[in-house]
Amino acid sequence: MSYFKKLALIGMVSIATLSTEVAYAGEAPVIGDNSNGQVLVDNTHGQTAGAADWVIDGAFSDYANSIANQGYQVKELRDQSGITADSLIETSILVIPEANIPFKSTEQQAILDYVKNGGSVIFISDHYNADRNYNRIDSSEIMNGYRRGAYDDITKNMTEAEKNSEAMQGVTNSDWLSENFGVRFRYNALNNVKATDIVQGEEGLGLGEGVQSVSMHAGSTLAVTNPKIAKGIAYLPDNLTEADKWGHAVDQGVYNGGGKEEGAYIAVSKVGKGKAAFIGDSSMVEDITPKYKREDNGSTKKTYDGFKEEDNGKLLNNLTTWLGKKEDYTTFEALGITLDQETTLLDSEIPENSKETQAEPWSQPKDGYEWFNSETFAPGSYGGPENAGGDDDNPGNNQGTATLEYPESVVSGETFKVTTTLNGYDINSTINDLKLGMYTEGGQQIGKISLDGQQASNYGYSQPTAVKTDGEGNAQVTFTVEVKEGVSGNANIRLKQGSTNVVTKPVTVQP
Template sequence: MSNYLTYWRRPLAAALAMAALLTGCARTEVAPSDPTTAASTANNKSLSAISTNAVATGFPETFETGTKTAYTSGTVALGSGSWTFNDALLGNTSADAKSGSQSARVRNSGTLTMNFNLSSGAGVVTLDHARYGTDAASTWELWASANGGSSFSKVGSTIISSGTALATASFTVNLAGSVRLQVRKTDGSTNRLNLDNLTVQTYGGTTGGGGTGTTGGKKFLFDGSHAETAGNADWVPDSDNGTVVRTPTPAQSGITSSTAETYWTGALSAWAVTLVKLGNTVEALPTGAAITYGNASNPQDLSNYSVFVVDEPNTLFTSTEKTAIINFVKNGGGLFMISDHDVSDRNNDGYDSPAIWNDLMTSNSVQSNPFGFKIDLTNISETSSNVLGSASNVILHGSQGNVTQLKFSNGATITTTSSVAQPLVWRGSASQGTTQAMCASSTYGTGRVFVITDSSPADDGTGASGNTLYPGWTEIGSHAPLHLNVSLWLAKLQ
């Protein structure tokens, strides 16, 4: 990490600093405890239950209106509007799982696609599903588009339909403006799938993990409550000379397309100012504030935000905070995790960010290793072009640009432990496998997660007086597009 302490870049001084760390404050490893399966009722509850969003016009779609008897691709007029059925039809046989006289039946890699927009956005979406007759199980996904169907992004997890009785799958879409939906059968097999009773809530920003800002965009919360300004760090949008406040000053209402990142003073100000320019709202969680989820008395409860950004935490999360963070993701929120290299304890409390993040994932009351990766206790410095070759990946090739390189100035590596996690950039000499990743995306429940293991790429070179920072944000042309594409992906805006 480029701004850990300036002497980390000088070999002799680095050796002296390391010796001081080892003798003065030994690094304490976190011993993971056995996670329990029961979370607190208040925090584990999906906040969609308290949403005040209305049902979208024309929904629920029961598939009772319309006729389509062949799998050949074509349009069908349903009660909600015109849809395109590809490798799909409306089935009404005794083998079709349905709650009325008919339901949609899909085979192979078939799709059901809206030919119209939901003008009031989409909040929580539910869809009943089952396997057809005696066919084997099928998998399918919900995708959403905010650009009239030009491109779609996956929402939530892949669903497995293994029973013959209709079950309900729920997705937190949380997209404002004009939205259209698509259902994709993903296993490609000839096994058939039935779908029925599609419900869509309009999006008003009250559903857990989906807060909207004053401009109609999404709300981003940057954590400042875990020593993110300790030592030589300044990992907040605006630090006001070391003091983290909820609302950055001057007011973000004054930001225009030409506003410089120096409008705010924090190492993450360039990132935050750009988010505002894109129509979103930015806040920080001040020192001493509580991280909660499902606490209506806390105005900064995570349910009021779409994305929670935590850049290099330097104190452990409490058990209550860990439950809140994981359930926020589980119920649709986006978590942006930034770590640093091994032995990067800024406040000398015995814990650095790799240990703190690993403790969150291995010792919590919700689920052990929910995101499918761990942060290695390593320290690397290199510029890598070993990027996942996927033109359709919106993190690497999104609306904010393409990612072709990533530079670490003292960072850690990542090992993925589950298929839910997707490495995106690896060390230059590594094979594109499960080890030696430099950043990765993941999903859990209906939420999304991204992890990068060096704080240098987000550093814009500005901060509180006396802090020595480095312009990693502009050092490599891919750094800004990566962080912005991730932000929009986590917020389900692309």
Template sequence: MRLPSRSSRTAQSVLAAAALAFAALAATAAPGSASSTVGANATTSSAAVATSARVLFDNAHAETAGNADWIISTSQPSPYNQKSAPTVETDWTGAISAWGVALAQYPAEYTLATNPSGRALTYGNTSNAQDLTKYDVLVIPEPNTAFTAAERTAIMTFVKNGGGLFLIVDHDQSDRNNDGVDSVDIANQLFNSNGVDNTDPFGMTVAYQNISNENTANLGSGASTHPVVNGAWGTATKSILRGATTFTLDKTANANAKCLLYRASVSNTGSTGCFFAVSTFGTGRVALWGDSSPADDGTGQSGNTLYDGWNDPAGTNAEWALNATDWLGKLS
């Protein structure tokens, strides 16, 4: 599996470390302050670019239901315990293990963990070893069981207080465990019934679509300069859609909602047909991707038939995933 280089991000970390050791050089060697534009009903703040990020991948909402395997490893990496990085993608087993392995090869910048099946997402629960207060980025790769009301509040509070949420949804009727809800339903419920802000806080909703086999390189207007598109892991220019949906943006609900990649057939300035979207809420950041196939690396547990979208030449799918992780963790 392809593991993209991240030399520019590593170089920035070296500069940050030098700045800490040699304060006199801070003005020229350290990463500068980054202005953080926040979501609706919040204020603008300024925060230094981070030098490390703690990333939690969720596996507590049936991410392996049916013919799916949206985990980085079956061994459930413990939080803050990635001292020995895997050397090749096959060191870990999971359909998004290439994503995890790429990050784990930079242990000075990333610590990884998996939220295991049966453990609720919490914020401010000191008895939970994987409480969201201990993480900078939460990745939820196609949930198939609904979040409880308490979990929706925890996720939104996490983002409002500075966390990064990466939510991957799939096409309409992708109910892999046949419980009556799919990732489209689950995402829209999170956006509109969360106990923190129930008025479309991110400025986006998920459409009920099933786009079967398309490719797109239709970047949103002005998207080429965004760190998710032009980032330390390379340039994200295109993506595959293999059973996908899109997002509808509402800038009146949140002026910071932005589409980075549209379907090929729509305007790159419109409010519909958005395939990769970003937004902010409070001091946190949000990224939404409309299909699980681009992050799928084709490997996983025995019995699952998977698709290698990570390496599909019709997309720069690894770059979307990895640059977005950087941006959500405020490494860029």
């Protein structure tokens, strides 16, 4: 039952309020209402391994909120059964952030069937050699369907424990992505470049509207292998050199000197009744609010504000719009637009001919860490043990559930209240360094925020405050927000604890 319906049934308040619940690592978070459908974001394939934090209440929260602002309910898939036909029944768009655990053949089939029957999926990959959990298989390999240099045996050089793990059962090599979606992620690694060749108008399916440039920070491109169903949308400059490759690239890094010969940075496919989109770098999607610790060593993650760079957020919004639109044509050839040229491949890009250019994994994990066994994960990581509780002198970090309640829409220049309810934290303990902010999708702070009854003088996050939980681990604090005069449209409200994002929620600002 939605929060709106629940309030109406029990008659708690007279105005609609927004609420979200974020669990530490158990119950999956949900953001937004369901007026346009449901977007499911995969978190069952190592999306929080290493420095990654690709979850909707962490470093993909700006992206998730932009989807929610388009009328979708954004959910996170945490079911250990992985991607199944049942998990996709209510799904309008499936988002697969940079996977670091391979798909089983059954999952590949479920995704393909879902798209052929009218569903949409977006694959967000990264550069080759982004092996975040040291399992020898990168996201580009996982999404393509085969491991480079190990086409005959995907478990090559793995330990018996790895081979026998549940994560590797039902996993086989194939040229899955190319055969079914007409694209293949290339194994190049390009760094700190901007894609300014954006296909516009009908030829670009409207995806280039309002987009002049998108950024890449250590990413890859895509080869179009079947132009009838696949099309490039954004391309890098055609004068790339050795200086443009990622510093840790294990081979030539730049394959064809940039431009269309290098392959599309962003591409789309039309498969049956459904659609697919592909991005060669997670950097353009992430933001600076990681939620979890690293699973291998427990250190704090550092992510970057890629969503706000260039026109990244705008292009991602355009992709959501296009993916959510049902269209009858089944190929770009049938649509009557100009088809791409098939990308010229290196011999080493043919799956059977691919070679391992450097022994994997690229570095050795901390003793005791096993990528397939969450019992070995560090405290504070996703799937790992929760941090130990504490007291006033040594506060714990057992993150329970955070709920924000405030009006569905607020008015420019006026004030409103945000009630923050915390449940399931350590009992009789202090939760320090809580602060609330309100900002536009472009990152502009638009709220003067203070504790209820006090006064704030600057736009930005409130002064840090501490609350003490009761005997059941619950607490509540209310903030007063004065909205900046002259702003309107979509915005976000975010609760942080220190530098950690606790919960982010969309709100509409009326002029």
